[in-house]
Amino acid sequence: TGGSGTPAGAAPATESDIPSFTYAIPAMPTSLTGITTKVQTQLITSLVTEPLERVSLNEGTAQLQPNLATSARQVDPQTLVYTLRSGVKFSDGTPLTADDVAWSIKAAAAKTAETAGNMAGFAGATASGPGEVTVKWAFPSVNMRETVSELPVLEAAFATAHPDDLGTSAALPVGSGPYAYQSQTSQDISLKPNPNYWGTRPKAQNVKFTVIADGASAQLAMRSDSIQGSGIADLKTTTQWQGINGTTVYTAQNLVSDLLSMDTSKPPFNDLHVRQAVAYSIDRKGILAAAFGGNAEQLQTLVPIEELAGVMPSQAEAQQFLDSLPQYELDPAKAKAQLAQSAYPNGFSVTVPYINGSNWSRLLVLNLQQNMKPLGVTITPQPVPAGQWFQTFFSHQATGLQVLSGFSTTTTDPAGLLFGFVGAANMKPNLPNSANFTNDVIEKNYPAIAPATAGTYSKADRWAATKAILTDVAHQLPYIPLFSEKTAYALAKGYTFTQNPSLFDTLSGAWIDLLRSTT
Amino acid sequence: MMLLSFTARRLAAAAVLLLVLSFGVFALLAMTPGSPLQTLIGTRPATPELIETLNAKYHLDQSFLTQYWSWLGNAVRFDFGQSISVQVDRGVTGLIGDRLLLSLQLAVYAVILVLGFGVPLGMAAGIRRGRTTDRTVSLLATFGISAPAFVLSIALLYVFGVWLDWFPVFGVGEGFRDRVVHLTLPAIALAGFLSAIVIRQTRAATLTVMHQDYVAFARIRGLSPFRVLVRYALRNSALPIVTSAGMLLIAALSADLFVEQVFSLPGVASLLLQAVTDKDIPVVQGVAVLLGMVVVLVNLLVDLLTLVLDPRTRTSQNRGA
Amino acid sequence: MVAVSQVPAGRARSARRNRMPITVRLATGWLFVAVVLAVFGRRLAPFDPGEQNPLLSVSPPSGAHWLGTDQLGSDVLSEVMAGAGTALLGPLCVALGTVLLGGALGLLAGYRGGLIDSLTNRFADLMYALPGLLVIVVVIGVVGGGYWVAVAVLTVLTLPGEIRLCRSATQVQARLPYVEAARTLGLPAARIMRRHILPNIMPTVIATFLLDFVGALVSLSGLSYLGLGAPPGIPDWGALLQTGQNLLTDNPMISLVPGALIALTATSVTLLGDWLYDRYSVGGTRP
Amino acid sequence: MNPLLTVQDLHVQAAHRTLVRDVSFDLRAGETLGIVGESGSGKTVTARSIVAMLPEGLRASGTVAFDGIPLLGKRERELRPLRGTRFGMVMQDPFTTLNPLQTTGEHIRESLPRALQRSRSTAQAEVARRLAEVGLDPADIAKRYPFQLSGGMRQRVAIAAALAGDPELLIADEPTTALDATTQAEILGLLRKLQTDRGMALILITHDLRVTFSVCDRVLVMYAGSVLEDAPSAAMTRAPRHPYTLGLLLAEPPVSHVVARLNSIPGSVPLADEIADTCAFTARCEWARPVCSAGRPSLTVIDGGRSSACLRIAEIGQEVDVRQTTLGEPATSAPVNAGDPILTVTGLHKVHRTSGLGGRARTTPAVADVSFEVKQGESVGLVGESGSGKTTIARCVLGLATPTSGTIRLGPLDVSDPRRLTRSQRRQATQLVQVVFQDPYASLNPMLTIGATLGEALTAGGGGTVAELLRQVGLPAPYARRKPAALSGGERQRVAIARAIAVRPKLLICDEAVAALDVSVQAQILELLREVRRTQGTSLLFITHDLAVVRQMTDRAVVLRRGEVVEAGRTETLLDSPTHPYTASLVASVPGGQPEAVNRAHGA
Numbered sequence A: 001t002g003g004s005g006t007p008a009g010a011a012p013a014t015e016s017d018i019p020s021f022t023y024a025i026p027a028m029p030t031s032l033t034g035i036t037t038k039v040q041t042q043l044i045t046s047l048v049t050e051p052l053e054r055v056s057l058n059e060g061t062a063q064l065q066p067n068l069a070t071s072a073r074q075v076d077p078q079t080l081v082y083t084l085r086s087g088v089k090f091s092d093g094t095p096l097t098a099d100d101v102a103w104s105i106k107a108a109a110a111k112t113a114e115t116a117g118n119m120a121g122f123a124g125a126t127a128s129g130p131g132e133v134t135v136k137w138a139f140p141s142v143n144m145r146e147t148v149s150e151l152p153v154l155e156a157a158f159a160t161a162h163p164d165d166l167g168t169s170a171a172l173p174v175g176s177g178p179y180a181y182q183s184q185t186s187q188d189i190s191l192k193p194n195p196n197y198w199g200t201r202p203k204a205q206n207v208k209f210t211v212i213a214d215g216a217s218a219q220l221a222m223r224s225d226s227i228q229g230s231g232i233a234d235l236k237t238t239t240q241w242q243g244i245n246g247t248t249v250y251t252a253q254n255l256v257s258d259l260l261s262m263d264t265s266k267p268p269f270n271d272l273h274v275r276q277a278v279a280y281s282i283d284r285k286g287i288l289a290a291a292f293g294g295n296a297e298q299l300q301t302l303v304p305i306e307e308l309a310g311v312m313p314s315q316a317e318a319q320q321f322l323d324s325l326p327q328y329e330l331d332p333a334k335a336k337a338q339l340a341q342s343a344y345p346n347g348f349s350v351t352v353p354y355i356n357g358s359n360w361s362r363l364l365v366l367n368l369q370q371n372m373k374p375l376g377v378t379i380t381p382q383p384v385p386a387g388q389w390f391q392t393f394f395s396h397q398a399t400g401l402q403v404l405s406g407f408s409t410t411t412t413d414p415a416g417l418l419f420g421f422v423g424a425a426n427m428k429p430n431l432p433n434s435a436n437f438t439n440d441v442i443e444k445n446y447p448a449i450a451p452a453t454a455g456t457y458s459k460a461d462r463w464a465a466t467k468a469i470l471t472d473v474a475h476q477l478p479y480i481p482l483f484s485e486k487t488a489y490a491l492a493k494g495y496t497f498t499q500n501p502s503l504f505d506t507l508s509g510a511w512i513d514l515l516r517s518t519t
Numbered sequence B: 001m002m003l004l005s006f007t008a009r010r011l012a013a014a015a016v017l018l019l020v021l022s023f024g025v026f027a028l029l030a031m032t033p034g035s036p037l038q039t040l041i042g043t044r045p046a047t048p049e050l051i052e053t054l055n056a057k058y059h060l061d062q063s064f065l066t067q068y069w070s071w072l073g074n075a076v077r078f079d080f081g082q083s084i085s086v087q088v089d090r091g092v093t094g095l096i097g098d099r100l101l102l103s104l105q106l107a108v109y110a111v112i113l114v115l116g117f118g119v120p121l122g123m124a125a126g127i128r129r130g131r132t133t134d135r136t137v138s139l140l141a142t143f144g145i146s147a148p149a150f151v152l153s154i155a156l157l158y159v160f161g162v163w164l165d166w167f168p169v170f171g172v173g174e175g176f177r178d179r180v181v182h183l184t185l186p187a188i189a190l191a192g193f194l195s196a197i198v199i200r201q202t203r204a205a206t207l208t209v210m211h212q213d214y215v216a217f218a219r220i221r222g223l224s225p226f227r228v229l230v231r232y233a234l235r236n237s238a239l240p241i242v243t244s245a246g247m248l249l250i251a252a253l254s255a256d257l258f259v260e261q262v263f264s265l266p267g268v269a270s271l272l273l274q275a276v277t278d279k280d281i282p283v284v285q286g287v288a289v290l291l292g293m294v295v296v297l298v299n300l301l302v303d304l305l306t307l308v309l310d311p312r313t314r315t316s317q318n319r320g321a
Numbered sequence C: 001m002v003a004v005s006q007v008p009a010g011r012a013r014s015a016r017r018n019r020m021p022i023t024v025r026l027a028t029g030w031l032f033v034a035v036v037l038a039v040f041g042r043r044l045a046p047f048d049p050g051e052q053n054p055l056l057s058v059s060p061p062s063g064a065h066w067l068g069t070d071q072l073g074s075d076v077l078s079e080v081m082a083g084a085g086t087a088l089l090g091p092l093c094v095a096l097g098t099v100l101l102g103g104a105l106g107l108l109a110g111y112r113g114g115l116i117d118s119l120t121n122r123f124a125d126l127m128y129a130l131p132g133l134l135v136i137v138v139v140i141g142v143v144g145g146g147y148w149v150a151v152a153v154l155t156v157l158t159l160p161g162e163i164r165l166c167r168s169a170t171q172v173q174a175r176l177p178y179v180e181a182a183r184t185l186g187l188p189a190a191r192i193m194r195r196h197i198l199p200n201i202m203p204t205v206i207a208t209f210l211l212d213f214v215g216a217l218v219s220l221s222g223l224s225y226l227g228l229g230a231p232p233g234i235p236d237w238g239a240l241l242q243t244g245q246n247l248l249t250d251n252p253m254i255s256l257v258p259g260a261l262i263a264l265t266a267t268s269v270t271l272l273g274d275w276l277y278d279r280y281s282v283g284g285t286r287p
Numbered sequence D: 001m002n003p004l005l006t007v008q009d010l011h012v013q014a015a016h017r018t019l020v021r022d023v024s025f026d027l028r029a030g031e032t033l034g035i036v037g038e039s040g041s042g043k044t045v046t047a048r049s050i051v052a053m054l055p056e057g058l059r060a061s062g063t064v065a066f067d068g069i070p071l072l073g074k075r076e077r078e079l080r081p082l083r084g085t086r087f088g089m090v091m092q093d094p095f096t097t098l099n100p101l102q103t104t105g106e107h108i109r110e111s112l113p114r115a116l117q118r119s120r121s122t123a124q125a126e127v128a129r130r131l132a133e134v135g136l137d138p139a140d141i142a143k144r145y146p147f148q149l150s151g152g153m154r155q156r157v158a159i160a161a162a163l164a165g166d167p168e169l170l171i172a173d174e175p176t177t178a179l180d181a182t183t184q185a186e187i188l189g190l191l192r193k194l195q196t197d198r199g200m201a202l203i204l205i206t207h208d209l210r211v212t213f214s215v216c217d218r219v220l221v222m223y224a225g226s227v228l229e230d231a232p233s234a235a236m237t238r239a240p241r242h243p244y245t246l247g248l249l250l251a252e253p254p255v256s257h258v259v260a261r262l263n264s265i266p267g268s269v270p271l272a273d274e275i276a277d278t279c280a281f282t283a284r285c286e287w288a289r290p291v292c293s294a295g296r297p298s299l300t301v302i303d304g305g306r307s308s309a310c311l312r313i314a315e316i317g318q319e320v321d322v323r324q325t326t327l328g329e330p331a332t333s334a335p336v337n338a339g340d341p342i343l344t345v346t347g348l349h350k351v352h353r354t355s356g357l358g359g360r361a362r363t364t365p366a367v368a369d370v371s372f373e374v375k376q377g378e379s380v381g382l383v384g385e386s387g388s389g390k391t392t393i394a395r396c397v398l399g400l401a402t403p404t405s406g407t408i409r410l411g412p413l414d415v416s417d418p419r420r421l422t423r424s425q426r427r428q429a430t431q432l433v434q435v436v437f438q439d440p441y442a443s444l445n446p447m448l449t450i451g452a453t454l455g456e457a458l459t460a461g462g463g464g465t466v467a468e469l470l471r472q473v474g475l476p477a478p479y480a481r482r483k484p485a486a487l488s489g490g491e492r493q494r495v496a497i498a499r500a501i502a503v504r505p506k507l508l509i510c511d512e513a514v515a516a517l518d519v520s521v522q523a524q525i526l527e528l529l530r531e532v533r534r535t536q537g538t539s540l541l542f543i544t545h546d547l548a549v550v551r552q553m554t555d556r557a558v559v560l561r562r563g564e565v566v567e568a569g570r571t572e573t574l575l576d577s578p579t580h581p582y583t584a585s586l587v588a589s590v591p592g593g594q595p596e597a598v599n600r601a602h603g604a
C-alpha cells in the first residue's frame, strides 16, 4: 500500500515534454480560490496556488515536504513559524512576500470560507520578518501544521483587489505554482506555464481540465483522444478503462473512510439492537466485490489503520487491536434476532440520503434495503446532490441513517479525522458527529484525541484512550465501518505516472510532477 | 400594413406569454423545498456571517415579489444573475452564451438532415401510398417517432461510434469540418426523431394533396410530373408542415436533452439538466426563459411564414372583395 | 311501397380495411405479452428481481441467468420482467387520466363552447408553448416529488393535446345533422353528449389514448434514464438502461434489453393507435 | 368518317368488384354526347378511364381508342403528350380543381402549348385571350387567386385551363352540379358555345336529364355500371326505348305544373355485381319477366341510331309510349284552406361572427330583415341560391341558432331567443317544429340502431311505437334492428322523416330534404312528405333551390337573395309570372324548364 510503485505493463517513462495534457473532471469547481475542502477542486488549484508544504504518504504515515516554506518550526504547541523560500515570484512577476502568506492563511480562516471548519482554534497569522510567517492557535493543536501547510498561497494584492469575484473567470487568482490560469469557461479550465516558477517544471506544458460528468462519457472521451487523463469515480469500471486501447490505470490506497452513521439520539437508532440489526444486514464483502471490483478494503474501525499512526506503538500492535474488535458480517438470522429484541420488532421505515452519483453508496443502500425487507424494515434510498447532502449532514437534521462517503484527512493521527465522529463537542451544527454519539467512556477519553487538548497527553495515554473509544464504538455501533477506497486514475496511451499518485499528491499538486510521456 | 399590425399584435402576445412563463418559473423555483441557501452553503460551515453574505449576494432575504421584480429588471437586460454552482464572469448569461452556439449548430445540422431526408421520404411515401416504399418509410417513421431519443442515441453511439468506429464518440471538434464530423451522430439521433414526425406529416399532407382534384386536374392537363410535384404537391403540403414547426421545435428540445446527455455535448439542454441536478436555480430560470423565448419566437416566425406562403391568409381581411 | 335494401358501398371497403396488417398483428401480439408481464411479471420471473448476489456482480448471460446479472448480482431477466409493471403503469395512469379528464373537458368545450371553450383553449395555448419534458425535468429535479409527481405533471402537460383533439372531434360531430336533430327533439345536453357524440368520437379517443400512452412511456422512461423517474430499488426499464450503460462491456444485456423493449413497446402501441385511428376515426386531427 | 373516340367493351374493376361493365360507344369529332345516370352508376369511372386517369386500385380493360391510338395500358409518359392537347377534362367541383396557391393566370399559362409559353409577353397575351374567351375580364382576373373568385368564375377558369391546349375532345364531369341554377345555365351555355365555336367533341356527364337534353346531340343512359340506352336526345325525349329511361323521365318533377302523383321507380339502385347476369333493371321493372333475369341483355341497335338493352322493348314499346304521354299530366291544385299562423318570422336578422387570423373577428350577414309566416296546414317554400340564408333561417326557427334580432313565434310561443326558454317551453317547441336535413348519411347517428333512434324520438313526446313509425314511412318493421350503415340513402331519409314526425309536430321543416337523392328516390320521398302533410295536417316549410320541387310541394313561396326576401306569393303566380327580375332569372335558368321544352316532351 502507499503511494509508490507503478502498475505492471505501464510503458517506460521518457523525459520528453508533453505539449498539452487534458484531464477530465466530473464538475466545474464553484470557485478557484483554492480555499476549499473539495479534493476535485484542490487537484486543480494546487497547481497554481501552491501550499507551504506538501503532504505525502510515506510508509503509511503522512510526511511534510518543503514547498513554498523551506522549513517550519513548532515554537510552542500553539505557535508555528514558517521560513519561506526566497526568490519566489508569482506568475505575474511580483515577488512572494510573507504578507501574502499571512493574508492567505487568514483568508482560509475567514468565517465564510469553506475551510473554516478545519481552522477552528486559529488565532492569527503575521509576517514576523522578511520571509517568515508566524501562525498562532488558541490551544495546543496536534494537527495545526498539517492544516496550515496544505492551504493555498495567493497573491494578496490581486485577491484584495477583487473582493467579490475572486475565483471566478473574471478574477482568476494569481499564484506561484508551476502553472498560471489562462482561462475558464463553464466547460474548461486552461492552465499555462508560470514563467516565474521557482521549481523544476513538470513535463506537461499546458494543462486543461474539462468537465465530463459521468464515467461512461469520460471513457468515450479517452477512447477518442479527447482527454489524456481522468480520475475514476466508479472503481468497478477500472477494468473497462483498462480495456481502452493503451490506457493504464493507477490505483493507490488512501486514508479514506466510508461509514454508515446512525443517529443514536433519535428513534429508532437510539436502540442498540436496531443498530446491530442494521450491521448484520449489510453484505460488506459482497459490496466490496460488486461496487469496487476489489479496489477497496474493508474498514475495521472508523478510520484506516494508518490514521492511528500518531498514537499507535507499532503497526503490528495496532493491527492486533483492530483484529480484536467485533466485526459484523451479513447474517440475516442474527439481524432478525436483534430486531426482535429491539423496541421495533416489526420493523420501521427510514429514508437514507446519499450523494447522487456515488455508485457504491447506491449499491450499499439497495443492499441494505433488500436485506432488511424481510425484517419489516422499509428503506427508501434518496440520492441528493453533494452540496445538499453535506448541508443536511452538518446540520444534524438528517433522517438518522446516512452513508458517509470518502471522508479523509491529511493528518495521520486520531486528532485528524477520528475525533470528530464522537463526543458531545462534535454534536453541534457544522461538526461531523452525525451519530450524535457520546457516553461516559467517550467523554472521559475524548480529550486525549481532540486536537485542542491532545497536546497535553502522552502518546501511550492517547493510544489507550483511542483503544477505549474505538472499542466502545465497535460495541455501541453508532457507525458501521464500511470501506476504505483506493483512488484510481486512468492515463491514455502515451502517458504514464512515475508512481501511483496518492490522494495526498492530488491535494498538494505533486501529482503533475509524476506525469511523463512514454514517447 | 396588415403584416405590420399582425406582427405587432403577435409580438405583444409573445411578450405577455414570456412574462407569464418567467413568473411561473420563478414562482415554481421559489416554492422548492429547502432554499437555495442550502446549496450555496455546501460544505462550508453555516456561520451567520456566511449566511448574511450569501443572502446579500443573492437577494435571498427579500420578499418573493421584490426578488422577482429585481430579477425581471435584470432579465430584460439579459442579465440572469450569478450561477450558484459555476462561477464564470458573465454569470448565467455567460454560461448560456458559452453553450448556445453548439446547440444551435446541432439544431441547424439536424434541420438540414430533416429537410434533406424527412421531407423527400415523406413525399415519396405519400405519393406511392400503400406500396413497398410507403410501408417501409412509414414503419421506419413509426419506429422513429416511438423509440425514445435516448435509446436511438445510445444505439448510434455504440454501433457507429464505439463498435464500427466510424465517428468520434466524444467532443465537439475544432474547425468546421471537424465540428461537422463530431456532430454527425448527435444530429442523426436528433434528426431521426424529428424526421419521423416530419415524414408522417409530409406523408399525410402529400396524401391529402395528391388526392385533391387540383392535382388530378393538373395531370389531366398534361403538365410535367416535375411541375405537378413541385408547384402542386410540394407547395401545398409545405403549409401544414410549416404550421407544425412550433410543435416540432418543442419535440426537438425534449429530444435534444437526451442527445446532449448521451453524447456529452455541452449544449443548453445539458446545461439545464446539470443545473437541475445541482439545484442551480438562477441557471434554471435563465435557461427556461431563454427556451421559452425561442419557442415563442419560432411560433411567431411560423405565423409570419404562413402569411407569406399562403395567399389565403395574406389577404383574408379583404376576402370577398 | 317497396324498399329493396341496398348493400351500402362502404361495407365491401370496410371489410378490406378491417384486416389487420401483419405489423399491427405482431404489435398486438407483443403488447399482449407486455401486458402479461406488467401484471404477472414479478410472479413469472425465474428469480426474485430483488434477490442480490453481489459476488456474482455483472456476469454475462449464462444458463442460470439468461440475461446475466447486474451490479448487485440480481437476475437481469427477472428485473426486466418485473420492470414491465413500473414501465407501463405510470404511462397507463397518464393516458387514462388524460383521456378521462381531457375527454370530458374536450367534449364539454367542443359541445358547449363559450367560456369553458375559451378557458381550455387558453390553457392549451400556454401548455403548447412549453417543452413538456423539460418542464418535468425542472419540476422533478428542482422541486422534487419523484415518480408520481412526474406522472401527475405529465398528465397535466398531455391534457391540452387531448382536449384539443376531443374538442375538434366533438365540434365535427356537433355540427352534423344527427346531433342537431337530437337537439331539435329537445334531448338534454348531457344525454346528447353521452349517447350521440361520445360513441362517435370514441375511436379518436381510443387512438389518442394509445398515442398519449406512448408519449408518457417515452417521457417517463426518459426521466428514469436521467435518474429522475422511478426511485432506486424499483426495477424499471429506463433505470436499468441507465445503470447498464456504465456496464456495457461487462454485460450489455442490462441496458440493451430494456432499451429494445421500450422502443418495441412504444412502436407497437403507435402502430396499433395509428391503425385504429385510420380505421375508425371520424374527425379531428392527428397530433 | 372515322370516330374520334371509340370505347369498346370497357370494364372497370376494383379489387373485389366490377364497377363498369361492357360499355361501348363511339364519338365523332364535333359531336356532343351526354352520359346520364344516377349516383354511383359509373359515369365518373367511365370518364376517367377515357383519359386514363383511374383512381388507384381500379383497373380498366377493353378498348379505348382516341383517334385510333389505344389509350388503355399506355404508360404515363406516352399519355402526357396527348393530355391537354388532344383531350381535356373539367371536373365537378370548381372549388377544388384549382391550385389554391397559384393565380388563375398561372393556371392557364402553364397549360398553354410549349411554344406559347416561351415568351413572357406572348404568354401573357394568350392568357388574356383565353380568359376573355370564357367571358372573364383578363386584366382583373389573371392576378387573382382562386379563393378570390366565385364558384362560377372558378369553373370558367378551369374550363379555360382545360381548353388552353386546344383539345379536340372535352369531357365535362358534372361541371355544374356544385353551382347555382343561374350560374349553371351560364356555364352550360358557355360549354355549348365553345363546343360549336371550336368544333370540338364534348362529353357532358350529368345526372340531370333536362340538362342533357338541352345541350347534347346524343345521350347514353347508364345504370349500375352498364349502358341501358343510347339514343339521340330528341328521340329519347319523345319515346324512350328502355323502361329505366322512362322511369327517369317520369320521376323528374316538372317545373311547369303540379302533378297529382309524383312517379317514382320503386326500390333503389343495385351494385354492378348484383346484376352480373340479369338485366340490370329487372328488380325494379314493372314489365320484368323471368326471361329478364335469365341472362344479361346487351345493348342492341333498334332503329335510327338508337340502341337499347331491354329484351322486351319490342313487346312493351307501345305501352312505354303511352305511359310517357299520359302520366305527368297537370293536376289542378286545390287551394288550401289555411288556418292560424303556426310560424311567424318578423324582421329576422342574423349575423355570423367568425374569428379570422390573428384573432380579429369578421362578420357575415346571413339573413337581413326577413319576415314571413306559415299557416296551419300550409306548405311554404323558401327558395334561393346557395348562401342566400335559407338554412340559417331554419336553424333560427329550430332554436339551433340565435337570431341577432327579430322575432320568431311558433304558434303561441316566442322562440326568438332559444337560451331564454324554460324547460317546459322548450318541450312545447319540440312538439311544434321538427326538421329533416339534406344529407341522409349524416342525419342518423351511425352508432345507434334505427329502433334506438326512433325510440329516443318517441320519448320526446307524441306516443306510438317504433313499428308504427316505420310503417308510416314505408319501411319494414325489422329495420328497427339495423344500423344506418345498412340502409340506402332513400331509406335513411325515410327514417329521418319518421324521427321528425314521431312527436307529431305542427310544422315540419325540410332543408333540401331531397337534394342529395337520386331522381328515382327523390320522387318517393316527396310523395311521402305529401302524404305526411295530407294525413297529419302538418305544415311544411320547404327549403330548396329546385324550382320544380317548389312547384310540386308548396302553396306559397318566399324567394331569398343574399339574406333578403325579394319576392313572396303563391307558388303558381311566382313561377308562372315572376315580377322580380331575380325570380325571373331563376325561372329562366331551369334547363329545359321553359314551356317550349315541356311542350316538346308532351307533343309526341
Ligand SMILES: Nc1ncnc2c1ncn2[C@@H]1O[C@H](COP(=O)(O)OP(=O)(O)OP(=O)(O)O)[C@@H](O)[C@H]1O
Residues within 6 Å of the ligand: C009, D014, D019, D037, D038, D039, D040, D041, D042, D043, D044, D045, D046, D055, D056, D057, D058, D207
Ligand atoms: N377508387 C374507387 N375504389 C373503389 N370503388 C370506387 C372508386 N371510385 C368509385 N368507386 C365505385 O364505383 C362506382 C361508380 O362510381 P362513379 O364515381 O363512377 O359514379 P358516378 O356515376 O360518377 O356517380 P356520381 O353521380 O355520384 O358522381 C360506385 O359504386 C363507387 O362506389
Ligand SMILES: Nc1ncnc2c1ncn2[C@@H]1O[C@H](COP(=O)(O)OP(=O)(O)OP(=O)(O)O)[C@@H](O)[C@H]1O
Residues within 6 Å of the ligand: D352, D353, D354, D364, D365, D366, D384, D385, D386, D387, D388, D389, D390, D391, D392, D393, D545
Ligand atoms: N356558422 C357559420 N359561420 C359563419 N358564416 C356562416 C355560418 N353558417 C352560414 N354562414 C354564412 O351565412 C350565409 C348563409 O348561409 P346558409 O347556410 O343559410 O345558406 P343556404 O341558403 O342554406 O345555402 P345552401 O343552399 O348552400 O345550403 C352564407 O354566406 C354562409 O357562408
Ligand SMILES: [Mg+2]
Residues within 6 Å of the ligand: D043, D044, D045, D173, D174
Ligand atoms: Mg361522378
Ligand SMILES: [Mg+2]
Residues within 6 Å of the ligand: D390, D391, D392, D511
Ligand atoms: Mg343550406
